[in-house]
Amino acid sequence: MIKIDQYFDPAGWQKFTKAAEGRETPFLVVDLNRIKVKFNEMVGLFPDAKIHYAMKASPAVEVINLLADLGSNFDCASIYELDRVLDCGVDATRISYGNTIKKAKDVRYAFEKGVTLYATDSEADLKNIAEQAPGSNVFVRILVEGSDTAEWPLSRKFGCHPDMAVDLLIQAHKLGLVPYGVSFHVGSQQKSVAVWNDALLMVKDIFDQLLHEQGLKLQMINLGGGFPAKYLNQINTIQDYAGSVKQYLLDSYGVDDMPEIILEPGRSLVASSGVLVSDVVLISRKANEETTRWVYTDVGLFQGLIETLGEAIKYPIYTPTMATSTQSGRVVLAGPTCDSADIMYEETDYQLPQELAIGDKIYWLATGAYTNSYSSIEFNGFPPLEVVYVD
Ligand SMILES: Cc1ncc(COP(=O)(O)O)c(C=O)c1O
Structure with a gap:
């Protein structure tokens, strides 16, 4: 699990969280x-x-x-x-x-x-x-x-x-x-x-x-x-x-x-200027004895994360419970559409806190490059990615 101070100083991170307050996910904040x-x-x-x-x-x-x-x-x-x-x-x-x-x-x-x-x-x-x-x-x-x-x-x-x-x-x-x-x-x-x-x-x-x-x-x-x-x-x-x-x-x-x-x-x-803010839509397992959780977020390959194709670009991801959690577990991260290609990470070892719950926020860091322009217009009816600029 990452630490947010590896990517932001406190004031820099506060800018993103402030811009994100009260907004409906998903959206990209660009500083x-x-x-x-x-x-x-x-x-x-x-x-x-x-x-x-x-x-x-x-x-x-x-x-x-x-x-x-x-x-x-x-x-x-x-x-x-x-x-x-x-x-x-x-x-x-x-x-x-x-x-x-x-x-x-x-x-x-x-x-x-x-x-x-x-x-x-x-x-x-x-x-x-x-x-x-x-x-x-x-x-x-x-x-x-x-x-x-x-x-x-x-x-x-x-x-x-x-x-x-x-x-x-x-x-x-x-x-x-x-x-x-x-x-x-x-x-x-x-x-x-x-x-x-x-x-x-x-x-x-x-x-x-x-x-x-x-x-x-x-x-x-x-x-x-x-x-x-x-x-x-x-x-x-x-x-x-x-x-x-x-x-x-x-x-x-x-x-x-x-x-x-x-x-x-x-x-x-431009990559480091962006944080893509998403919500967890669903957490599930594929079998009773399975420990890997499938975490579906309201962003995926068609809302700006196309460069995760083949798990090429590995974005750092952050969720607030990481700050206090003592236990993490393996996850597969997938998007919200009905396309089975809409899986961001299955092979890469992403770990998220065991406490992660539906409705929690997941922040995709360093998403300022090749994201908003790649977002689809209305695939599965989802609207294009909203972008909020701060300075
Ligand atoms: C012609 C050309 N120049 C520059 C770039 C930018 O490359 P990068 O984002 O790796 O800096 C690209 C990326 O596709 C390109 O096609």
Whole structure:
């Protein structure tokens, strides 16, 4: 069982409990101040990098406005995210279109709105960009290792082999685009610091090949996201990650030839800002002699906890009786819908107090990333997740 002071100081926790008072569950409380702290920490660790917040982690206007005021740039995955961030008054020069899968008409739309920085990983998409967003800057996303050590891997679907990246960057130049740089994503909630090193070595090879064989000088490396949030499992600190990554970069390029660095953090900026508040709907056992309790809460995979699929992301969970309970027991945690996939944790050893009762509150900590935007609209009739912002 966790202790709440592992995640919050007393004043920080009080903010959440106060916002939760008297409200009908389920809902997500987001403390904007915690996002501000994380953003400023990232800027402090990478003072020379440009941060493009990966909006998909939490595309709420409250979060966008906060980060825009703090000077963040934005990476969007669709024209809908683009419209959202533009509506918040963010200039198009601060926005990248980071999705490698996009319709030609959406590229045109983004270009007409002023976006001139695009990710790609295929010839067909590159040609679309050349036709619909002429003269723009493009960066090619490469396939990298890291899926074994990432809790939410992003490899396979995105990126191309480094050899193909070289070809695409040459082709970009021929098509009148600016071959701007290379990007990668080591996988979300990446536990290994070393995978950045391997990825950066590949990037350096691409930079060298283009310069020495084609006379093309790339200008930018996009390190993507992947920096972890503090869930149940132990992780290295963000300082450890930043220290290693900066060292890898220095070793490869030196101070004088350092390319522009872009970071696209999502999870690491917003996860710790959220607490999802739920009620216990039912506690049951599957057989008379069974000791494991099935605890059904009024949130599940379809109310924002989709990243528990395969028990990938292991959220810390807290219930008030933990503070005094002396006896805990094994539980399976499941959501309220009639879908049998709606089980958050069955294999992972979650323990809750023996005193846990129907109607008790369960707080899902560190749920500020990839939760509210993933919540279904009305699966089984349940409404979308309500979000309350505090600062
Ligand atoms: C292109 C891109 N950049 C950045 C991110 C953010 O990654 P993370 O949440 O691990 O920081 C993602 C996540 O899916 C992504 O697809």
